[in-house]
Amino acid sequence: MPEGDTVWRTAQRLHAALSGQPATLVDIRWGELGEDPLRDAGIDEVVPRGKHLLHRFDSGWTLHTHLRMEGSWRVEAAGSEAAARGLRRPDLRAAIGNAAWTTLGLRLGELNLVRRSDEHLLVGHLGPDVLGTDWDPGLVARHIVGSSTRTSIAAALLDQRVLAGVGTFWASEVLFAQRLHPWREAAGLSPEQVDTLVARVHELMVRGREHAIQSSTGIVRADARSWVHGRSGRPCRRCGQTVRVAPLGRRGADRVFFYCPGCQGGLAPTDDGRPQAPLGARRRARP
Numbered sequence: 001m002p003e004g005d006t007v008w009r010t011a012q013r014l015h016a017a018l019s020g021q022p023a024t025l026v027d028i029r030w031g032e033l034g035e036d037p038l039r040d041a042g043i044d045e046v047v048p049r050g051k052h053l054l055h056r057f058d059s060g061w062t063l064h065t066h067l068r069m070e071g072s073w074r075v076e077a078a079g080s081e082a083a084a085r086g087l088r089r090p091d092l093r094a095a096i097g098n099a100a101w102t103t104l105g106l107r108l109g110e111l112n113l114v115r116r117s118d119e120h121l122l123v124g125h126l127g128p129d130v131l132g133t134d135w136d137p138g139l140v141a142r143h144i145v146g147s148s149t150r151t152s153i154a155a156a157l158l159d160q161r162v163l164a165g166v167g168t169f170w171a172s173e174v175l176f177a178q179r180l181h182p183w184r185e186a187a188g189l190s191p192e193q194v195d196t197l198v199a200r201v202h203e204l205m206v207r208g209r210e211h212a213i214q215s216s217t218g219i220v221r222a223d224a225r226s227w228v229h230g231r232s233g234r235p236c237r238r239c240g241q242t243v244r245v246a247p248l249g250r251r252g253a254d255r256v257f258f259y260c261p262g263c264q265g266g267l268a269p270t271d272d273g274r275p276q277a278p279l280g281a282r283r284r285a286r287p
């Protein structure tokens, strides 16, 4: 799932392609939603807000999109074969373009049109954006410490009201970096632990946004991009114990979290410790 660093890079590319130009192509394919508020308008800017994207048009309207699980925005040269192919795709949800560029919103998870003055209705609930100008580590620390009892630190990091932009990749990686047990109660951390955790997630994601491929190790090779995320069943790069995966909420919850029991203080409450095969191992084992 795209996280704040990916969305930040996407916004940069869209902004470079679209800002300051009239949008000569506006094609919204989202239910009954019409393009009228955007027609013949120019684009002032494209900005990220956590995992949300805002195209701000000079007509006073904002196109709000969210990539959710597998959405993306592509930028193609206007009139190119790649742009034409993209415009024919059945999973195209929005196309915005000008004389030079065609941008294609594919498999988007969410799309809304609102007046700019009403953007808060869509993004006003978000906490400080890890990569935004509103980043406020003190406020995020207070949000974490103030989490309701039994909220795990992993769940607090993923709660976009606490801070915006973190997904399971960066949450797993930063808790590993800080040797914190993901299921530990957020409100029970010491002020020093919270402050260093908040500073570290910011540092990791600021560094991460410089790279097109998400990596916490600085290596972009597919099998070396993370310390624990996606590495269950494989040895921890730090202590050698087997990295594990467990549901984040109740047993059977759809969100899972990766961690090292050796480095992070033991098994998850829902983890029975049974051996876990490496992700994809079965597929690779087939002839």
Ligand SMILES: [Zn+2]
Pocket: 236, 237, 238, 239, 240, 241, 260, 261, 262, 263, 264
């Ligand atoms: Zn370890």
